[in-house]
Amino acid sequence: MTAPSDAERRAAEEKRLRTVWATPKGWRYLSAVNNTEVGVWYGGTAFVFMLFAGCLALLVRAQLAVPENDLVSADLYNQTFTLHGTVMMFLFAVPIFEAVAIYLLPAMLGAREMPFPRLGAFGFWSFFLGGIFVCGSIFFGAAPSAGWFMYPPLATDEEFTGIGADIWLLGLSFIEVASIAAAVEIIVGVMKCRAPGMRINLMPLFAWYLLIVAGMILFAFPPLIAGDLLFEMQRMFDWPFFDAERGGDPLLWQHLFWIFGHPEVYIIFLPSIAILAMIVPTFSGRPIVGYSWIVLAAVGTGFLSFGLWVHHMFATGLPQISLAFFSAASEAVAIPTGVQIFVFLATMLAGRVTRSTPMLFGTGGVAIFVIGGLTGVMVALAPFDWQAHDTYFVVAHLHYVLAGGMLFPVVAGIYYWWPLVSGRMLSDRVGRIAFWTMFAGFNLAFFPMHLAGLWGMPRRVFVYPAEAGLGLVNLLSSIGAAIFAAGVLVVVFDVLRPKRGAVAPDNPWNAGTLEWAAQADETWGLRSIPRIESRYPVWEQPDLVAELRAGNGYLPDAEEGRREALITSVLDAAPEQVLRVAGPSWLPLASAITLGGVFIALTFHWWLTTLVFAVLFPIPLLTWIWTGTAEIPEKPAKPIGRGETLPLYVSGQSAVGWWGMFITMTGDATAFASLVFGYFFYWTITPDLAAGHEGPGPLWPMLATALVLLAWAATVAARSWNRGGAPGLARLALIAGAAFSLCGAAAGLAGPWAAGLDPTAHVYPATVWVIVIWTVAHVAVGLVMQIYCVARGVAGRLTPAHDADLRNTTLYFHFLAATAIVAFAVVGLFPLAL
Amino acid sequence: MVIAGAFIWLGVLLAYLHARRPRRARWSDQAAGRLILWAGAVFPTTVLGALLTYALWLMPGLRPWAEAEPPGLVVEVTGHQFWWEITYRTADGAIVASANELRLPVGTPVELRLASPDVIHSFWIPPLAGKMDMIPGRVNRLTVTAERAGVFEGACAEYCGTSHALMRLVAVAEEPEAFRAWLAAEAAPSxxxxxxxxxxxxxxxxxxxxxxxxxxxxxxxxxxxxxxxxxxxxxxxxxxxxxxxxxxxxxxxxxxxxxxxxxxxxxxxxxxxxxxxxxxxxxxxx
Missing domain, CATH: 2.60.40.420 (Cupredoxins -  blue copper proteins)
Structure with missing residues (x-):
């Protein structure tokens, strides 16, 4: 028997790869988890939500076209603008970038898949179900109507908001879960799934930006989730966090909301700059000028964006010294933004620019964005803002920033990457028509709003008086909005129209980054994984594409019939592991439906249904974790091509699971810090924090701390005994640890319980309760993890050599121990210091 | 500010349009790097620094940092859904209740004490001063001086519920003697x-x-x-x-x-x- 020829070998490899990465057919299609599927679903859904929110905007403009209009009722108008803002922010702007990231990142990084495909699919389904729930509410007249910012006490007023505010809070909390899931996935993907040799300073700029943005999500969304929790506790159980009469303060919500809300703007803006950072070098025919400039500028923008939130609160009567500080920080953020704009300009000047539709949308976006940036510099000055705040000037400003800094670049991205998605080109001619219609319509719609605002037209008004002289500018805005919408429809038409024959050539724009080595008609992403030595490998490593398509890179085959990805080290991208990633599965969908059931049933106060879903949710979740994570491979290592061999199982800091846990817990700790911030916030406004109410005393909280620390020590001991070859002893330690956790949780609750703290009486007992409950809930999760590790050991899925579950549980307990120390010291010891 | 903004915008736009031209000399990497440094970093830092200094210099004049000497006239303005409760407290101890129309003596600093019992409102009469929120549980102070007699239109600037759009306000500034006469009449039955x-x-x-x-x-x-x-x-x-x-x-x-x-x-x-x-x-x- 002769050895198979090269061509035969290759054909056999390709056949196996194709089978392994095949997309499920028919109704099973919904069980797909591959990034190219989930990415397209995600993007398509977000785009449909955008069109829906656009229709709402047209309704708003129709109502405001003439003075004293009575086209829609005041209540419907209020629902419409609330939902417009909410949907655009939470269901379009953030998810669209998650979609683009999930779709493109693996190909750009030279990976086959994101590290947690099922988590990505779970995130998508959560977003999809939550989004439909929130959007659908307006058809029942039950949409939230308190504004997308939901300021209490208006939004806590049961009579005014009805069920709408609950739909906002619970529907969006559900979607925020999806955003954090995507952030974890993106961070781990960028850090651990790059092609070998792609050191961190060789990463495509897009990956840099997304790493920064995902990190921002991790610190920006948790304060909102904490705020949502406080808010919903007030609405559902009358805990008075924002009720001034019982010691609460409506301003706490504004702080928590804008600590989220301002970074949110940059979470939206930076990924779009990332799109431009990929497009501009391609059409300038050269690498970006000032790679380190733009990376530093992006990092700087990310940092500064967390120090700006008070500029949304300049008119709340805060001390002038803090206004001055936040005003300065708000001006400062314009500097890194300016650097990024000039990096693009410098790249274009130092190259030779090819005109194209993506470039047209990119440049047009910059032209619009710069106007928004300049008005931003104006409203960042407190004296100007005292007049402009909450007027149409701000409406104009924010739309210039978001359309120029987000929508136009996204359309540029659609035109740029569509050949990769579908293998077809979008039309250059239709693209130009769409651009000019959108550009003209946008400016006609939003430029006059600057004037309306300066002439004194407040925001969120359903009518304005005829004698105010605002009729003409509003009519122009409404006409412009219609033209703008027509332009968007042209883009939709170009994407949807049948495109027979317009087959895209390979790498149609002659770009330099790795995603263009992928083939649109194959589901495996890259045929084999290259070794990267430069920032623009397609330009700078001439044989690369041919070599990797010939299967001469890493992982060219799927011998064992499993989907595999290469895991590399964080800084240098040295290969560390072959990770078996998940194939099609129904578990993400089942988990999303049951978790969604919990949130939706809570909205309607169907307690029994809530309970049923809360019991059901862990079933798919635990099945998923039990069957799909930390799987012990059939052999310790396998060859990956080019004469290298990698282990199939790693644990601890090399493992993606460990990083996933670390990053999730960082976000979780941020939410906890927000609750503690609330506690001290109340103390700063009323130094007599307890206001005569009983506290939990130091005894029970200190006992709870001691017990949680014992549970932590038992877990740490279990890990090292297991490593040292004594799994039996480790299991005993875990069981003891679980007992300590149980007692610790009970002791934690005993403090406020024994003291008879009534959370509805005053904000102090309510805050103590919420911090204690948060901590105890985390102890309970830790308890489940300890028992889970024992069960894994008994089932033979956790051994001294395969200890990923125990390592991750230990990591969780490090965070838990810190949480418990802080929580119980705050509620138990701090009152003694007063 | 607007004119400077327009110039900056035009400058950036023209630079981008120039960069798109097919026949032009390519810049060297060094020149392009210098552009980023000077136009992207140094220039905005300078301009923004100057602008910020000016704004911070303005702020104490517009809204005093510390409590000034007791004002002659205090007016409590309380926002309700969707109307304004107005109470005048003069230096000689008179308390006069009114609503929805604010009267001010020309040339006299008046301290407004802004509060709300229900939801957040924002007091805004553009010709008099920038806006200041009215937040349950707090009293915000704002000192205004009407420079000339006249009728000034204002509105609630913080979304406060269904008829937020219909929560408007008129301020009438008149000479101090006329104001005193009006206040005396207002205090008595009609x-x-x-x-x-x-x-x-x-x-x-x-x-x-x-x-x-x-x-x-x-x-x-x-x-x-x-x-x-x-x-x-x-x-x-x-x-x-x-x-x-x-x-x-x-x-x-x-x-x-x-x-x-x-x-x-x-x-x-x-x-x-x-x-x-x-x-x-x-x-x-x-």
Whole structure:
């Protein structure tokens, strides 16, 4: 028997790869988890939500076209603008970038898949179900109507908001879960799934930006989730966090909301700059000028964006010294933004620019964005803002920033990457028509709003008086909005129209980054994984594409019939592991439906249904974790091509699971810090924090701390005994640890319980309760993890050599121990210091 | 600021358009790097630094950092859904309640104490000062000085519920003597109380006094706006309708039809004549 020829070998490899990465057919299609599927679903859904929110905007403009209009009722108008803002922010702007990231990142990084495909699919389904729930509410007249910012006490007023505010809070909390899931996935993907040799300073700029943005999500969304929790506790159980009469303060919500809300703007803006950072070098025919400039500028923008939130609160009567500080920080953020704009300009000047539709949308976006940036510099000055705040000037400003800094670049991205998605080109001619219609319509719609605002037209008004002289500018805005919408429809038409024959050539724009080595008609992403030595490998490593398509890179085959990805080290991208990633599965969908059931049933106060879903949710979740994570491979290592061999199982800091846990817990700790911030916030406004109410005393909280620390020590001991070859002893330690956790949780609750703290009486007992409950809930999760590790050991899925579950549980307990120390010291010891 | 902004925008736009031109010299990497440094970093830092310094220099003048000496006149303005309760406290201890129309003496600093019992509102009369929020549980202070006599339009600037758009406000600035005379008249019952007795009796009998105050009658409610001198105001319903007897009657019949979400119940079950009588009496309270 002769050895198979090269061509035969290759054909056999390709056949196996194709089978392994095949997309499920028919109704099973919904069980797909591959990034190219989930990415397209995600993007398509977000785009449909955008069109829906656009229709709402047209309704708003129709109502405001003439003075004293009575086209829609005041209540419907209020629902419409609330939902417009909410949907655009939470269901379009953030998810669209998650979609683009999930779709493109693996190909750009030279990976086959994101590290947690099922988590990505779970995130998508959560977003999809939550989004439909929130959007659908307006058809029942039950949409939230308190504004997308939901300021209490208006939004806590049961009579005014009805069920709408609950739909906002619970529907969006559900979607925020999806955003954090995507952030974890993106961070781990960028850090651990790059092609070998792609050191961190060789990463495509897009990956840099997304790493920064995902990190921002991790610190920006948790304060909102904490705020949502406080808010919903007030609405559902009358805990008075924002009720001034019982010691609460409506301003706490504004702080928590804008600590989220301002970074949110940059979470939206930076990924779009990332799109431009990929497009501009391609059409300038050269690498970006000032790679380190733009990376530093992006990092700087990310940092500064967390120090700006008070500029949304300049008119709340805060001390002038803090206004001055936040005003300065708000001006400062314009500097890194300016650097990024000039990096693009410098790249274009130092190259030779090819005109194209993506470039047209990119440049047009910059032209619009710069106007928004300049008005931003104006409203960042407190004296100007005292007049402009909450007027149409701000409406104009924010739309210039978001359309120029987000929508136009996204359309540029659609035109740029569509050949990769579908293998077809979008039309250059239709693209130009769409651009000019959108550009003209946008400016006609939003430029006059600057004037309306300066002439004194407040925001969120359903009518304005005829004698105010605002009729003409509003009519122009409404006409412009219609033209703008027509332009968007042209883009939709170009994407949807049948495109027979317009087959895209390979790498149609002659770009330099790795995603263009992928083939649109194959589901495996890259045929084999290259070794990267430069920032623009397609330009700078001439044989690369041919070599990797010939299967001469890493992982060219799927011998064992499993989907595999290469895991590399964080800084240098040295290969560390072959990770078996998940194939099609129904578990993400089942988990999303049951978790969604919990949130939706809570909205309607169907307690029994809530309970049923809360019991059901862990079933798919635990099945998923039990069957799909930390799987012990059939052999310790396998060859990956080019004469290298990698282990199939790693644990601890090399493992993606460990990083996933670390990053999730960082976000979780941020939410906890927000609750503690609330506690001290109340103390700063009323130094007599307890206001005569009983506290939990130091005894029970200190006992709870001691017990949680014992549970932590038992877990740490279990890990090292297991490593040292004594799994039996480790299991005993875990069981003891679980007992300590149980007692610790009970002791934690005993403090406020024994003291008879009534959370509805005053904000102090309510805050103590919420911090204690948060901590105890985390102890309970830790308890489940300890028992889970024992069960894994008994089932033979956790051994001294395969200890990923125990390592991750230990990591969780490090965070838990810190949480418990802080929580119980705050509620138990701090009152003694007063 | 606007002109400088326009120049910067034009500069950036022209630079981008120039960069798109197909036939032009390529810049060297060094030159491009210098562009980023000077135009992208140094220039904005300088301009923004100057702008910020100017704004911070302005701020203490617009809103004093520390408590100034006790002002001659304090006006408590309290935001309600969807109207303004206004109480004047003069230096000599007089307290005068009014609503929906703010009177100010020209040239005199007046301290406004801004509060709200229900939701967040924001007090904004553009020609007088920038806006200041009215937040439950807090009292925000804002000192304003009307530089000239005149009528200034304002509005609630923080979304406060269904009829946020219809929560408007008028400020009338007049010479100090005229203001003092007005305040004295406002403090006393209107001479119109005695006119249209059938309207007054209906007002009392229908229980309007549970919510509204009319000085000189037994009506002393504090839930709704003070109506003691309703007839002397320029408008009705927080500047929603021009003041007329017909408008008053229309408002009484169905407040929510004029102002969706208004808390006052409809009195459409009253006979037209009875409503007209009340309206005539209220309209006469000058």
């Amino acid at each position: 001479p119109g109380v005695a006119a249209h007795p059938e309207g007054r009796d209906a007002f009392v009998a229908e229980g309007c006094g549970a919510c509204h105050t009319v000085r000189g009658t037994e009506a002393d409610g504090r839930v709704g706006p003070d109506l003691s001198h309703l007839g002397a105001r320029r408008s009705l319903g927080a500047d929603t309708l021009p003041l007329s007897e017909a408008a008053i009657a229309r408002f009484i019949a169905d407040p929510a039809a004029v102002k969706p979400g208004a808390l006052m119940p409809a009195y459409d079950m009253l006979p037209d004549t009875r409503r007209a009588a009340i309206a005539a009496w209220l309209g006469g309270l000058r």
